[in-house]
Amino acid sequence: MTDGWIKVASTSEIPPGMMKSYPVGGKDILIANVNGNYYSIDNRCTHIGGPLARGKLAGYVVECPLHGSQFDVRTGTVVRSPAESPEPRHEVKVEGSEVLVRV
Numbered sequence: 001m002t003d004g005w006i007k008v009a010s011t012s013e014i015p016p017g018m019m020k021s022y023p024v025g026g027k028d029i030l031i032a033n034v035n036g037n038y039y040s041i042d043n044r045c046t047h048i049g050g051p052l053a054r055g056k057l058a059g060y061v062v063e064c065p066l067h068g069s070q071f072d073v074r075t076g077t078v079v080r081s082p083a084e085s086p087e088p089r090h091e092v093k094v095e096g097s098e099v100l101v102r103v
């Protein structure tokens with residue numbers, strides 16, 4: 001794909017307030033829809049690998065289902081420990097009804 005953008009999902013798969021995980025370029029990433037804007041960070045919690053997309057999304061904050069670490073999906077920043085390292089963040093864009101990611 002040109003410029004490294006990879007089509008990952010259609011917008012209808014991820015309604016506002018929801019998030020899903022996808023395998024992209026050998027990584028496991030999460031895409032979240034907050035009020036119609038899409039954001040992407042790694043799906044694997046930087047604590048000990050919990051699947052973030054199976055946790056909760058409240059506003060811009062995703063909470064890991066294992067030990068409750070929280071991250072801001074806009075930046076990957078840690079909002080609440082026990083995680084200490086931020087999540088890698090990925091660029092997202094929407095073209096028509098397609099969600100594309102650059103990892």
Ligand code: FES
Pocket residue numbers: 045046047048049050064065066067068069082083
């Ligand atoms: S694995 Fe996510 S908080 Fe522990």
